[in-house]
Amino acid sequence: MAHQAPLFSRVAVIGLGLIGGSLAAAIRQHGLATTVVAADRRADELQTGLKLGVIDEAAESIAAAVKGADLVVLAVPVRAIEPVLEELRANLDPTALITDVGSTKGSFVASVRAVFGEVPANVIPGHPIAGSEKSGVSAARANLFENHKVILTPLDDHQPQALARLTALWEGCGATVLTMSVERHDEVLAATSHLPHLIAFSLVDTLAGEDDNLDIFRYAAGGFRDFTRIAASDPVMWHDIFLSNRDAVLRVIDHFNQDLEQLRQAIERQDGALLLRVFSRAKAAREHFSKMLSGQAYVTTMNQKQVTFHLSPGGSMTGDIRVPGDKSMSHRSIMLGALADGITEVEGFLEGEDSLATLQAFRDMGVTIEGPDNGYVKIHGVGIDGLQAPRGPLYLGNSGTGMRLFAGLLAAQAFDTELTGDSSLSKRPMGRVADPLRLMGAVIDTADGGRPPLRIKGGQPLKGIHYDMPMASAQVKSCLLLAGLYADGTTSVTEPAPTRDHTERMLTGFGYPVHRNGATAAVNGGGRLAATRIDVPADISSAAFFLVAASITPGADLTLRHVGINPTRTGVINILRLMGGDIELFNEREVGGEPVADIRVRQAPLKGIRIPEREVPLAIDEFPVLFIAATFAEGETVLTGAEELRVKESDRIQVMADGLAAVGVQTTVTDDGIIIPGGQSISGGTVDSHGDHRIAMSFAVASLRAEGDIKVLDCANVATSFPGFVELAAGTGIQIRAEEA
Numbered sequence: 001m002a003h004q005a006p007l008f009s010r011v012a013v014i015g016l017g018l019i020g021g022s023l024a025a026a027i028r029q030h031g032l033a034t035t036v037v038a039a040d041r042r043a044d045e046l047q048t049g050l051k052l053g054v055i056d057e058a059a060e061s062i063a064a065a066v067k068g069a070d071l072v073v074l075a076v077p078v079r080a081i082e083p084v085l086e087e088l089r090a091n092l093d094p095t096a097l098i099t100d101v102g103s104t105k106g107s108f109v110a111s112v113r114a115v116f117g118e119v120p121a122n123v124i125p126g127h128p129i130a131g132s133e134k135s136g137v138s139a140a141r142a143n144l145f146e147n148h149k150v151i152l153t154p155l156d157d158h159q160p161q162a163l164a165r166l167t168a169l170w171e172g173c174g175a176t177v178l179t180m181s182v183e184r185h186d187e188v189l190a191a192t193s194h195l196p197h198l199i200a201f202s203l204v205d206t207l208a209g210e211d212d213n214l215d216i217f218r219y220a221a222g223g224f225r226d227f228t229r230i231a232a233s234d235p236v237m238w239h240d241i242f243l244s245n246r247d248a249v250l251r252v253i254d255h256f257n258q259d260l261e262q263l264r265q266a267i268e269r270q271d272g273a274l275l276l277r278v279f280s281r282a283k284a285a286r287e288h289f290s291k292m293l294s295g296q297a298y299v300t301t302m303n304q305k306q307v308t309f310h311l312s313p314g315g316s317m318t319g320d321i322r323v324p325g326d327k328s329m330s331h332r333s334i335m336l337g338a339l340a341d342g343i344t345e346v347e348g349f350l351e352g353e354d355s356l357a358t359l360q361a362f363r364d365m366g367v368t369i370e371g372p373d374n375g376y377v378k379i380h381g382v383g384i385d386g387l388q389a390p391r392g393p394l395y396l397g398n399s400g401t402g403m404r405l406f407a408g409l410l411a412a413q414a415f416d417t418e419l420t421g422d423s424s425l426s427k428r429p430m431g432r433v434a435d436p437l438r439l440m441g442a443v444i445d446t447a448d449g450g451r452p453p454l455r456i457k458g459g460q461p462l463k464g465i466h467y468d469m470p471m472a473s474a475q476v477k478s479c480l481l482l483a484g485l486y487a488d489g490t491t492s493v494t495e496p497a498p499t500r501d502h503t504e505r506m507l508t509g510f511g512y513p514v515h516r517n518g519a520t521a522a523v524n525g526g527g528r529l530a531a532t533r534i535d536v537p538a539d540i541s542s543a544a545f546f547l548v549a550a551s552i553t554p555g556a557d558l559t560l561r562h563v564g565i566n567p568t569r570t571g572v573i574n575i576l577r578l579m580g581g582d583i584e585l586f587n588e589r590e591v592g593g594e595p596v597a598d599i600r601v602r603q604a605p606l607k608g609i610r611i612p613e614r615e616v617p618l619a620i621d622e623f624p625v626l627f628i629a630a631t632f633a634e635g636e637t638v639l640t641g642a643e644e645l646r647v648k649e650s651d652r653i654q655v656m657a658d659g660l661a662a663v664g665v666q667t668t669v670t671d672d673g674i675i676i677p678g679g680q681s682i683s684g685g686t687v688d689s690h691g692d693h694r695i696a697m698s699f700a701v702a703s704l705r706a707e708g709d710i711k712v713l714d715c716a717n718v719a720t721s722f723p724g725f726v727e728l729a730a731g732t733g734i735q736i737r738a739e740e741a
């Protein structure tokens, strides 16, 4: 960065210990002040600070340090704040910004009030959430705050300019700044920091008392060491913190005692179910918190990586495979399993974004769910009226389906709920479900423009309605049918065009009657769901890549097992058959209300067709790979009536046309589709998938008939929708290698 004027001219740090020293060092290292001066009651600490280059100047006294300072940082133990303020008061420049780093904020504000009679507008309390068990300036590190949070707790009448400068200072040290009220800070820290320290101190002390020789620690495993690390923290500092944050700490100790006693009793009366429920809820919550705190989508591990597919031309397509489970069905199996009476076992569960978020939400509402473990999930259903009030908002990550389906389900519960999601979900409109639910009697608040969070008021009796959907949406239909389970009378929904009917089928699979008549589906409220076993059918959208791969590859012969062939999803089979594909369905059966079959595909000479518009909604996700089939077909393929493709994860028509052009294939993009002249060959080249998993996988399929190497960029999302794609593709004969950066 170019040289800019430092943010402050003279920073006075009072208390040159671990935190004061680290902040001083960071300020110097990043050039955030012209001079950093410190005062401490220990002259040797100041000398060490000078020697280590942590500070520019050591002051004789606190009064001398603050003279002429435009920023004063109090980094002494919290109970020393008041005497220190008394001491610096006379020499303080009235315009100087004053802040602190103390672990409790109510006590700091009280000390400021006691000394100044008020909290001046240029006082901004602060607390870096970083540190260690060590103390003293020799433990100070300039990078201590990098990638850590700093909480600032400005009071109502603070000076905005002061807050902005202090924020810039901490950000300059590499920290992320959050602001909250003093009270909220003290409550949050009582729970997340103070209570754990108290427990660690107490546990180590208890165990030490149980065995005079401390012999017991000889056998301590790594878990004990991790768990009690913080019991090595400075006793004086912590004694200060507990005395300063008394009320908030007492509240959380009482809550903890109560829960601990409940566990004690459960062990006493051999209540394994309660233990299992609490432990699995805690385990899941532990995994969930990190996602939630960062406001990220539920499944993010792969997204942060850059993944590139490298494909060599040619290859074969043979084998007997099963592709991952269907997302919509995985998701709904959890919902209905949770509401059913008895235990539902699910196999072939797709551990994707939506279903994991849904699983966590039900755990938050008291449902015990074991797994997922290699696609196996066991749900201890609580019955249609057995959900319990969650302790906080239900976080649904990126799942729009989740939010819309939950809105229907939760509108009918006895308790209030709040539904939140990541930043992208928070932009999506929820009015399309909130409006008809309100007609049923639900009370739902949304943010501006009908967006999340949704606040749903409990205890509202719902009445059945008939709803003519203004747009074709399986999510809206499903939402209303789920609310209809609880409504008085009949709830019926008519759709203007066919949409996926997984909710209706799965309700039937759980023994709940759904009446279907043409474009209308209806349920009567007041029934119950019976637990079942579901072997989630393989996702036909994932199978589609292999259907096309085998159709275009010389000598191909591939069997796909247990594929869902719900008629609202089989457009890809119908279209490939119209093009001359050799696709045979056998072993047809029904699972959880859904039709499934094994599928055998062999290579066949394909011909270009005009795709019937009635097939378009049934194959909407499969067009990218169908375009690859069209490229090798004989004659022209014309797609019309597919405007929706332009607003998917990417503008799929344009992105596919660009990708095809990059490997030498000519197409003509139209307003609502594309024209692909057949009989073309694919040279090599580099394709940007724009993060669209289906585009990435389509070009992996294209490589089977390509004449040169193909590189596909931005493929990380493939792992979310189709875990194991690269291995399965390589196993059946695609010459693929994924490279992670």
Ligand code: NAP
Residues within 6 Å of the ligand: 014, 015, 016, 017, 018, 019, 020, 039, 040, 041, 042, 045, 075, 076, 077, 078, 080, 083, 084, 101, 102, 103, 104, 127, 128, 129, 130, 131, 132, 133, 134, 135, 136, 137, 237
């Ligand atoms: P530390 O390493 O012990 O440093 C505190 C320094 O302040 C010591 O040099 C201490 O001297 C000096 N001091 C104490 N009373 C004083 C007084 N009346 N006048 C002048 N100097 C005085 O402690 P720390 O870990 O940096 O903690 C400082 C503050 O940061 C505390 O309020 C703490 O709550 C907060 N904090 C700590 C952590 C952490 O993990 N350590 C994290 C976040 C916030 P003596 O050695 O003579 O006592």
